[in-house]
Amino acid sequence: MIHHATSLPCGSWPSPFSPQFVNGKTIVFSELTKDHDDIYWLERRPEEQGRTVLVKWNPVSGIKDITPQPFSVGTHVHEYGGGAYHVHNQQIIFSDQKTSAVWFINQDHDPILIFQDDAYRFTDFRIMDNFVICVAEHHHQNQVHNTIVALSLSTPQQLIVLTESADFYSSPRLSPNHQHLTWIEWDHPNMPWEATRLCIAEIDSSLTLQNKQIIADTNHQESLIQPEWVSDTDLIICSDRSGYWNLYKINIHNHNHLDAIAPIKAEIGLPQWVFGQQSWYSISPNQFIAQAITNGNAETILINKGQITKLDLNYPETCPVPFNKENNYAWINNSPYHPAQIMMQDHTGKQHVLRSSNAIQMSPDDISYGHPITFPTQDHQEAHAFFYMPTNQHYSPIEGELPPLLVLAHGGPTGQTTNGFSPRIQFWTSRGFAVVDVNYRGSTGFGKNYREALQKQWGILDVQDCIDACQYLIDQKKVDPKRIVIRGSSAGGYTVLTALIQSKLFAAGSCLYGVGDLTALAEETHKFEARYLDGLIGQYPEEKHIYQERSPLNHIHNIRSPLIVFQGLQDKVVPPSQAEAIIHALKTNHIPYAYYTFPEEGHGFRQEATLTKVLEMELSFFGKILGFTPANLDEEVTIYS
Numbered sequence: 071m072i073h074h075a076t077s078l079p080c081g082s083w084p085s086p087f088s089p090q091f092v093n094g095k096t097i098v099f100s101e102l103t104k105d106h107d108d109i110y111w112l113e114r115r116p117e118e119q120g121r122t123v124l125v126k127w128n129p130v131s132g133i134k135d136i137t138p139q140p141f142s143v144g145t146h147v148h149e150y151g152g153g154a155y156h157v158h159n160q161q162i163i164f165s166d167q168k169t170s171a172v173w174f175i176n177q178d179h180d181p182i183l184i185f186q187d188d189a190y191r192f193t194d195f196r197i198m199d200n201f202v203i204c205v206a207e208h209h210h211q212n213q214v215h216n217t218i219v220a221l222s223l224s225t226p227q228q229l230i231v232l233t234e235s236a237d238f239y240s241s242p243r244l245s246p247n248h249q250h251l252t253w254i255e256w257d258h259p260n261m262p263w264e265a266t267r268l269c270i271a272e273i274d275s276s277l278t279l280q281n282k283q284i285i286a287d288t289n290h291q292e293s294l295i296q297p298e299w300v301s302d303t304d305l306i307i308c309s310d311r312s313g314y315w316n317l318y319k320i321n322i323h324n325h326n327h328l329d330a331i332a333p334i335k336a337e338i339g340l341p342q343w344v345f346g347q348q349s350w351y352s353i354s355p356n357q358f359i360a361q362a363i364t365n366g367n368a369e370t371i372l373i374n375k376g377q378i379t380k381l382d383l384n385y386p387e388t389c390p391v392p393f394n395k396e397n398n399y400a401w402i403n404n405s406p407y408h409p410a411q412i413m414m415q416d417h418t419g420k421q422h423v424l425r426s427s428n429a430i431q432m433s434p435d436d437i438s439y440g441h442p443i444t445f446p447t448q449d450h451q452e453a454h455a456f457f458y459m460p461t462n463q464h465y466s467p468i469e470g471e472l473p474p475l476l477v478l479a480h481g482g483p484t485g486q487t488t489n490g491f492s493p494r495i496q497f498w499t500s501r502g503f504a505v506v507d508v509n510y511r512g513s514t515g516f517g518k519n520y521r522e523a524l525q526k527q528w529g530i531l532d533v534q535d536c537i538d539a540c541q542y543l544i545d546q547k548k549v550d551p552k553r554i555v556i557r558g559s560s561a562g563g564y565t566v567l568t569a570l571i572q573s574k575l576f577a578a579g580s581c582l583y584g585v586g587d588l589t590a591l592a593e594e595t596h597k598f599e600a601r602y603l604d605g606l607i608g609q610y611p612e613e614k615h616i617y618q619e620r621s622p623l624n625h626i627h628n629i630r631s632p633l634i635v636f637q638g639l640q641d642k643v644v645p646p647s648q649a650e651a652i653i654h655a656l657k658t659n660h661i662p663y664a665y666y667t668f669p670e671e672g673h674g675f676r677q678e679a680t681l682t683k684v685l686e687m688e689l690s691f692f693g694k695i696l697g698f699t700p701a702n703l704d705e706e707v708t709i710y711s
Contacts, residue, residue: 075466080473080502081698083465086436087500088702089689092493093681097427099402099410101346104393105157109400109424110136111412112143112155120676124155124164127400127412127424136175142167145345147193147207148238148598149643149673152344156195156202163195163202172202174223185221185229192221193345196244200224201277203232203242203251205345214597218242218253220277230277233269238262238598240345241295244273247302250322251279254294259601259609262342263484263514263521265291268307270322283325295342300355306331308339308349313518315339317350317358317373332373336362341484341514341521349389353397361389363515366454366486367442383415387490390415400424404490406439408432428493435463438499440489440507445542447511451523453535454516456489457543458505467502474696475549477536477576478507479558479565483524483606486515497685501700504549510535510565528561528606529620533569540575553577553696557688558584560644560673567622567652570629578695580688582636583644583673586652588617596642626655632662632709634691636684638671662711664691 098114109127114120122143124136137143144167145154155164162175163184171186172195184202185192191207201220206229208215218239222228233239236255240262243252251273256266267286271279286292295315296308303322308315311328315337318328338360339349350360358373359381370381370390383390387404396417403411409428415421440456447453460473467473476498480487487507495505509515510532512524524531536556544551555578558566563584570579585591592603592610601610608616618624633656637649646667656663666687668680675681690707693700 075462075464077468078465078502079698080460080467080471081693081696082701083460083462083500083502084701085462085497085500086432087493087497089497089682089685090678091428091430092497092685093678095428095430096409096493099387099412099425099427101152101155102388102391102400102402102412103157103348104391104400105160107394108157108160109391109393109412109414110155110157111402114676116676116678116681119678122154122167124162125425127414133425136162137164137181140168141173141181145191145193146170147191147205147345148343149596150344150598151193153194153205153346156197158197161197163197163204165192172204172221174202184223184226187227190229192219194240194242196242197223198244198248198273199275201230203244205239205242206231216597232273232277232279233271233282236267240342241297243297243299243305245299245302245305249273249302250299252297252299252305254297259604260291261484261599261602261605262295263293263310264605266294268294268297268320270305270320270325283322285320285325285328293339295339296347296349298352300352304355306350306352306358310339310518315349317360331358332376332378334362334371334378335517336364336369337515337517338362340486341482343482343485347388351389351392353392359390359392359399361386363486365442365444366488366509366513366515368488368515384413384421385490404488406489406491407434407437409491409493433463436461436500437491437496438505440495442489443506443539443542445539447531447538448534451511453511453538454509454513455539456487456507456509457548458495458499458507459548460499460502460504462500462502465502472547472550473502473504474553474555474692475540475543476503476505476692477540477554477556477569478505479510479532479536479556479562479569480507480513481558481560481562483510483512483528483532483561483565484514484521485561486513494685501689502698504543506539506543508536508539525605526608528603529564529568532565533572536565536569537573537575551575555579555692555696558582560584563644564622567629567633568620570631570633571622571625572628574630576631578632578634578692580634580636580691581652582675582684583638583641583649584635584652585644586621586623586648586655588621589614590648590651591644592617594645594647599643623651623655626652626661627659629656629659629661632664632691632695634664634688634707635666636675636687637665637667638673638675638680639667639669640672643673657710660711662709664707664709
């Protein structure tokens with residue numbers, strides 16, 4: 071069908087992606103797994119105030135909710151959570167996000183409370199006979215103690231500590247015969263993507279650990295993640311010793327030798343910000359399915375006796391899960407062209423959609439595709455991004471108009487953006503904005519060297535790469551150089567503030583729970599990230615002067631562009647004091663600003679009303695600064711100066 075597009079100024083186009091549609095109707099899928107013929111996953115539902123529900127699909131009975139109201143599956147271990155449930159032989163263990171209590175469901179019976187204490191948080195569960203082995207985090211008098219523990223399934227409130235000598239733990243995994251336990255541990259100042267240790271110990275029926283063995287590269291920093299047993303004596307581990315997270319086999323009788331399974335210049339692994347991530351699965355002791363990320367682009371591969379074959383499974387967000395005896399696959403689909411889906415491929419190769427995150431049908435003519443771009447940097451290196459053109463089948467720019475550009479700086483900063491369908495990006499592109507989503511140096515998915523390029527350079531290279539991405543698009547005559555705005559949350563918010571200080575390129579910025587004071591962050595943030603800045607900035611307090619030099623708060627007077635700030639008042643990662651200090655500095659220096667707080671939100675907004683408010687106020691804010699009138703906007707932003 072031929073559409074005759076109406077010419078309107080970019081930014082003012084009426085859009086099928088309303089804030090309510092983007093936030094209120096889109097479910098967030100995560101942590102898909104299997105139990106025999108059943109598939110399980112989590113759904114975060116904005117229309118239920120962000121409640122996260124455990125859902126099951128069975129080939130006979132279909133889809134059903136497993137966790138009833140008022141439960142919300144989640145955990146706050148390391149503040150970021152993940153790994154909040156486990157299923158084994160129709161036995162389910164889960165953590166309730168609000169109370170941190172651990173519950174047990176046995177074959178569709180009502181949940182049974184097995185442990186609750188306000189001082190404890192739990193994650194990364196595995197069932198061993200009558201116990202649950204998991205990671206515990208104990209909070210007492212401003213001290214946080216991490217351990218691996220066992221919780222009794224038959225005696226409520228019984229907790230047995232298995233190991234507690236390290237600062238952090240993850241991935242406790244039992245051998246099939248329940249005679250060995252393996253786990254990952256690490257200490258400050260390392261993050262789990264920098265240096266960890268793999269431990270193996272004998273475990274007996276009394277839950278006593280003996281003959282602990284430690285596998286670690288003592289000569290180099292090595293990140294070991296995602297251990298899983300494939301037999302009673304063999305386990306598989308991801309290691310980045312080659313420069314990429316790859317799979318290695320370890321035999322407990324020769325634990326100092328890591329045998330590379332299928333070397334590949336691709337990442338089979340993700341930074342362990344959250345628990346419960348899995349980048350590979352075993353089909354048999356010598357056959358594996360994995361997600362391999364090359365230059366930021368993910369592919370599904372099959373590894374069979376060291377040989378690699380690519381699989382065509384659409385757009386898996388993470389590694390597809392093989393399930394049942396026919397080795398069907400299930401995965402969360404993250405296509406660039408439509409909202410996320412739960413998909414399954416049967417033994418004939420036919421693919422089925424089990425669930426869609428948004429049931430509303432959208433025209434492909436309204437969807438902008440994220441084109442991967444590689445651009446030169448000022449220091450003669452390369453960086454990466456995804457570029458989205460304005461796209462709306464009913465509207466086009468007025469004659470001679472280049473679109474405004476929205477620059478997105480992802481969080482982390484040890485993180486990654488993909489070009490999977492994002493309703494929030496489509497919110498902007500369908501209104502006439504171009505968007506560049508930057509994988510600045512320090513991002514994952516490009517190998518260890520690229521990931522570590524930001525060491526001691528945070529606030530320098532990430533900002534430089536965002537600026538260079540803009541300059542590349544300006545040189546290509548893709549965007550209007552006078553109408554560039556930048557947006558970021560958390561670590562991305564720090565990049566926003568620093569970019570506004572260092573460059574006059576940006577007409578405005580949007581900062582969501584961003585870091586303004588590095589010194590305060592180093593002194594106030596939670597245990598998991600308490601030493602993260604040692605690598606990104608420098609040792610604290612020995613190099614405190616660098617923290618002060620790189621803190622946006624000390625240079626707010628150099629900002630000349632208007633800024634809108636959003637902050638959750640329950641944030642434990644970037645405390646509200648950071649946003650308050652930013653606003654005070656903006657006021658003092660008479661810089662135009664808007665400021666919105668949300669009393670019930672923490673680090674990362676979840677509630678539909680909050681998410682909708684943020685988009686509406688950003689659109690109104692950018693409209694006032696860039697000189698366009700947004701269509702169908704219910705409320706206007708208030709700008710102070």
